[in-house]
Amino acid sequence: MSLLNILQYPDPRLRTVAADVTEFGPDLVRFADDLLETMYAAPGIGLAATQVNVHERIIAVDVSDNADTPHILVNPQFTTHGELLETEEGCLSVPGFYEPVTRAERITVTAQNPMGEALQLEAEGLLAVCIQHECDHLAGKLFVDYISNLKRNRIRKKLERQQKQRA
Numbered sequence: 001m002s003l004l005n006i007l008q009y010p011d012p013r014l015r016t017v018a019a020d021v022t023e024f025g026p027d028l029v030r031f032a033d034d035l036l037e038t039m040y041a042a043p044g045i046g047l048a049a050t051q052v053n054v055h056e057r058i059i060a061v062d063v064s065d066n067a068d069t070p071h072i073l074v075n076p077q078f079t080t081h082g083e084l085l086e087t088e089e090g091c092l093s094v095p096g097f098y099e100p101v102t103r104a105e106r107i108t109v110t111a112q113n114p115m116g117e118a119l120q121l122e123a124e125g126l127l128a129v130c131i132q133h134e135c136d137h138l139a140g141k142l143f144v145d146y147i148s149n150l151k152r153n154r155i156r157k158k159l160e161r162q163q164k165q166r167a
């Protein structure tokens with residue numbers, strides 16, 4: 001297993017729209033394990049392939065307290081239900097910043113596992129929010145796209161300054 005490098009906002013590669021996965025099997029199982037390991041090491045509750053510069057539709061999520069309930073979703077699709085829920089969201093690609101985002105409280109997800117088997121998942125609360133956030137990454141979208149231009153520009157400038165200092 002290996003840790004993958006996580007792209008940071010405003011890296012333009014985070015705007016790439018991911019392609020559907022068509023090749024399943026051991027290589028994809030290995031990549032999914034690396035994605036999950038990278039997420040746990042961060043530590044985070046969700047990570048999309050886009051964030052590690054792999055532009056295929058794969059996400060990892062685990063919102064459990066003990067980090068023992070991983071979900072790997074390949075080619076995820078969801079329908080929304082129920083009420084809206086406002087959650088303070090963060091993102092491993094936008095480190096140090098958290099802002100409230102409103103999303104559906106319940107979703108029904110269909111996806112495949114890394115071996116290509118179909119799966120369905122009913123999710124609510126933080127799990128539902130996290131899956132929606134990660135699916136946004138696969139479409140090149142970030143949670144900062146939902147906040148004011150003023151706040152987003154402040155975050156962008158702070159992260160750009162940090163990244164230049166490190167370089």
Ligand code: QAP
Binds near residue numbers: 042095096
């Ligand atoms: C997405 O995000 C999410 O700023 C997953 O310094 C987050 O795992 C969906 C993290 C919250 C819903 C609610 C962020 C770690 C982790 C940071 C994450 C940081 C260190 C974010």
Ligand code: CO
Binds near residue numbers: 091092
């Ligand atoms: Co994110």
